[in-house]
Amino acid sequence: MFPGSLGQSLAGRALRSGLWSLETVDIRDFARDKHRSVDDTPSGGGAGMVMRPDVVDAALASVEDRSGPVLYLSPRGRLLDQDFVRGLAGEPGVTLLCGRYEGVDQRVLEARNVVEVSVGDYVLSGGEPAALVLMDAVVRLLPGVMGNDDSGLEESFEQGLLEYPLYTRPSDWQGREVPEVLTSGHHDNIRLWRLAQAEEITEARRPDLWARYLKRRNEVPGKGR
Numbered sequence: 587m588f589p590g591s592l593g594q595s596l597a598g599r600a601l602r603s604g605l606w607s608l609e610t611v612d613i614r615d616f617a618r619d620k621h622r623s624v625d626d627t628p629s630g631g632g633a634g635m636v637m638r639p640d641v642v643d644a645a646l647a648s649v650e651d652r653s654g655p656v657l658y659l660s661p662r663g664r665l666l667d668q669d670f671v672r673g674l675a676g677e678p679g680v681t682l683l684c685g686r687y688e689g690v691d692q693r694v695l696e697a698r699n700v701v702e703v704s705v706g707d708y709v710l711s712g713g714e715p716a717a718l719v720l721m722d723a724v725v726r727l728l729p730g731v732m733g734n735d736d737s738g739l740e741e742s743f744e745q746g747l748l749e750y751p752l753y754t755r756p757s758d759w760q761g762r763e764v765p766e767v768l769t770s771g772h773h774d775n776i777r778l779w780r781l782a783q784a785e786e787i788t789e790a791r792r793p794d795l796w797a798r799y800l801k802r803r804n805e806v807p808g809k810g811r
């Protein structure tokens with residue numbers, strides 16, 4: 587599964603040029619039996635299988651670059667957001683543990699100070715697609731990875747707002763016109779229009795982000811309108 591889509595496009599180019607690197611470990615290589623099993627039945631009974639702590643621990647111990655936090659992708663984790671992503675982009679490295687089956691034995695999570703991270707309130711069949719999501723979000727913030735270094739900062743989530751609507755040519759498409767302000771060349775008006783649109787969309791679609799934005803805006807002197 588790795589590097590998967592991260593081997594393409596900007597992230598892929600950055601990977602090949604050494605702006606970031608990826609070390610993958612197959613947990614099965616650390617199994618202790620001839621069937622290469624990494625899981626066992628849950629203590630106390632119940633459905634599904636649980637990943638063994640000894641096998642997971644040995645896999646983690648084998649990681650060459652163990653700088654930075656160890657994260658376990660799990661629907662039980664703290665929700666991934668742009669603040670957390672930005673923090674990870676500032677780490678010297680990150681180790682991602684991808685689980686399968688019902689989950690991982692609690693003891694190895696505790697012993698290795700593993701932080702559980704979720705990419706959303708839905709259940710995937712394994713942690714790998716979640717790890718790809720997390721890596722994509724982090725890698726694009728690394729210095730030198732994005733083509734236009736501004737676009738990372740301009741974006742909605744960096745200000746706590748959803749992005750304003752975008753338009754390009756043709757200025758009239760099937761009778762739908764690009765809003766006049768955007769073709770006016772008046773940069774202050776364009777900036778204000780975009781901010782108003784971003785605010786309107788955020789308030790309508792994401793009351794949680796909107797409440798946080800209002801709170802932050804009131805706390806930062808000079809940020810109010």
Ligand code: ADE
Pocket residue numbers: 659660661703704705706707708709710711712713716
């Ligand atoms: N593994 C399974 N579901 C997941 C989710 N929503 N987030 C992170 N890891 C997962």
